Structures are given as structure tokens and as C-alpha cells.
Amino acid sequence: MTASKTVLITGTSSGIGLAAAVGAARAGWDVVATMRDPGKAGHLLAEAGAVGVGGRIHVEYLDVTDAAGIRSTVARAAAAHGGLDAVVNNAGAGVVGTIEVAGMDPVRAAMxxxxxxxxxxxxxxxxxxxESKGRLVTVTSVGGVVGQPFNEAYCAAKFAxxxxxxxxxxxxxxxxxxxxxVEPGAVASEFVASQRLDVPALVAAAGPYGPALQAYIDRARQSFGNAQSAEEAAATIxxxxxxxEPPFRVQTSExxxxxxxxKLADVDGSAVQAVMAQWVGGA
Known part of the structure; x- marks a missing residue:
């Protein structure tokens, strides 16, 4: 880049968002790094300072569930930087459960x-x-293409x-x-840890779905044990x-x-369902 441009990124206190903020700053962008709790900006600022780009990171409060706050933060950031050249929608939250047991509240919260x-x-x-002829990048998930067991609410939101x-x-x-x-798969980040899952309690509360949930969690633990790093995923962003000429859809790993x-080649859905059956302990 020959001239500095400004990107606003949501959810930058940890994980992919933090790594994307540092990576974009290293690539020459001025970064408006937003987060729900700016008190958690220490890790981001330390990482940016360690690679010499601390001056390009500008932390702002933003809660993506607060429409008025979003408008205020965006207006302030655009005024301070003379506009916005790019936006990265990264903030997100996971939820594990199934509708019969969990009810509607987690679905509404996830959406x-x-x-x-x-x-x-x-x-x-x-x-x-x-105004800037800029670009809009949204971090979804492979769960925005493939519906996965016990991720009904999360996948529904990402599909949307x-x-x-x-x-x-x-x-x-x-x-x-x-x-x-941008569609990551399993990423080793605080996104997973932040869900603070009490697995024994979840399995016990799942009733008839308990064995399938335990099988899914065992498989997920193995998957995240071999996950790519947040930095690798952020590099794609x-x-x-x-x-x-950015593509519309891009994944972060092979x-x-x-x-x-x-999934995109599975016209009748049978191939995906065969894989998902294995994930919940089926044949």
C-alpha cells in the first residue's frame, strides 16, 4: 500500500480479531479496533507494540447489539480518520445445545x-x-455453510x-x-474458551441427547487440538x-x-449427513 487506509474491525480483544488488527496494521492500515470492553485492550496493544505498529491501532468501544452505539462509534471513527476504507465484521459468540433442551433464548442471543x-x-x-469505494469483509465460519450437530443456533446465525x-x-x-x-474452520483461540462450557452439566441436562452430545464434544476437542492458529486465520482476512480482486467466499485453511x-457439491445433502452422523457417534 502506498498510502495509509483505515479499516474498522469488530471483536478485537482476542483471537482472530486481535490477530487481524495486528496483521492489518503491519500491512500498513490504520486500524480502528473495536471491542465491547476496551479494558481488555492490553493484549492487543502489547502485541501491536511488540511488532512496532502500536501507533496504527486505535481502540474504540463497540457493542454490536447496541444499534445507537454502533452508529456513534462509526461516525466518530470516520470523522477522526477521514472516512473508512474497509470494515471487518468479526465479533461473534458461540452457543452449544439443541433446541428441545435449550429453548429459544440461546437462539435469539446468537442471532x-x-x-x-x-x-x-x-x-x-x-x-x-x-464513498471510499471500499470493501466489506465478514468472518463467518464453515458453520455458515455446513450445519453441525449441537450448533443449531450458531449455524443458523452464520447461515443467515x-x-x-x-x-x-x-x-x-x-x-x-x-x-x-471469510470462513475459518477450527481455530485455536479464546473464542472456544470464552464459552466456559461445563461439559458434565451440559451432558447431564441434555437428557436423551446426552450420549450424542458427549460424542460431539469428544470429537470437537480433538478437532480444536489440531486447529490452525488465530494468526493463520487472520492472515486470510x-x-x-x-x-x-477479492473473491466473495474464501476459506482460511485447506x-x-x-x-x-x-457441502457445496452435495446437492441432496446425503454426504454431509453421513459425516454428521459420525460426529454424534453414529455408524
Missing amino acids: EVNYFGVVEVTRATMPHLR VEGFMEALTSVAATVGVRVSV VDVLQAE WARGFVGG
Whole structure:
């Protein structure tokens, strides 16, 4: 990049968001690093300082479930930096459970953070991206393409985000805004730890679904034990920010590409369901 540009990134206190903020700063971007609790910015600022880009990181409060707060933060950031050249929707929250046992509250909560939060940030930032002919990058998940056991609420929200962004892409392109979704698989980050799952309690509360839930959790633990790093996943986000012609859909690893590719080629759904049956202890 020959001139500094500004990117606003949500959910930067840890994990992929933190790594993306540092990676974008190292690539020459000024980064508006937003988080729900700016008191947790210490790790981000330390990481940025360690690689000499602390001056490019500007921490701002932003709760993606607060529409008025989103508008205020976006307006303040755009005024301070002379506009926005890119936005990365990264903030998200996981939820594990099944609808019969968990009820509706986790579904609504997952949609508020993972879907409506993305829509609100997108709505608030599009005028600035239209002005700069910028780009909108949204971190979804392989769970936004492949529905996975005991992730009904999370996958529903991520599916919704993917549908929203796929529909928006052609419209945004008419005003010069490029839209992309980035799909990580298993990533070793605080996203998983932050769910603070009490596994024995979850399994006990799952009733008839307990054995299947335990099988899924055992498999998930193995998967995250071999996960890619947050820095590796974030590198894909930075690549999309830098690309002259960014694709709409991009995965962060070979495993994620294979997993998503299998679903997109699975016209009747039987191949995916055969894999998911194994995940819950089936044949």
C-alpha cells in the first residue's frame, strides 16, 4: 500500500480479531479496533507494540447489539480518520445445545450477536464504504455453510449472515463496494474458551441427547487440538483486504476448503449427513 487506509474491525480483544488488527496494521492500515470492553485492550496493544505498529491501532468501544452505539462509534471513527476504507465484521459468540433442551433464548442471543450485529454494522458503515469505494469483509465460519450437530443456533446465525452477504454483494458492487466472507474452520483461540462450557452439566441436562452430545464434544476437542492458529486465520482476512480482486467466499485453511467444498457439491445433502452422523457417534 502506498498510502495509509483505515479499516474498522469488530471483536478485537482476542483471537482472530486481535490477530487481524495486528496483521492489518503491519500491512500498513490504520486500524480502528473495536471491542465491547476496551479494558481488555492490553493484549492487543502489547502485541501491536511488540511488532512496532502500536501507533496504527486505535481502540474504540463497540457493542454490536447496541444499534445507537454502533452508529456513534462509526461516525466518530470516520470523522477522526477521514472516512473508512474497509470494515471487518468479526465479533461473534458461540452457543452449544439443541433446541428441545435449550429453548429459544440461546437462539435469539446468537442471532443478535452473530447476525443482527453484522447487519447493523454493515448498515452504519456502507455510506462510508460507498464513498471510499471500499470493501466489506465478514468472518463467518464453515458453520455458515455446513450445519453441525449441537450448533443449531450458531449455524443458523452464520447461515443467515452468508445469505445476507451473498445477496448484498451484487448490489454493493454497483456502488463500488467489494463484499467478501471469510470462513475459518477450527481455530485455536479464546473464542472456544470464552464459552466456559461445563461439559458434565451440559451432558447431564441434555437428557436423551446426552450420549450424542458427549460424542460431539469428544470429537470437537480433538478437532480444536489440531486447529490452525488465530494468526493463520487472520492472515486470510488481511489477504482479502489487500487483494485487488477479492473473491466473495474464501476459506482460511485447506481443511476448511475441503469441508465447505463438499457441502457445496452435495446437492441432496446425503454426504454431509453421513459425516454428521459420525460426529454424534453414529455408524
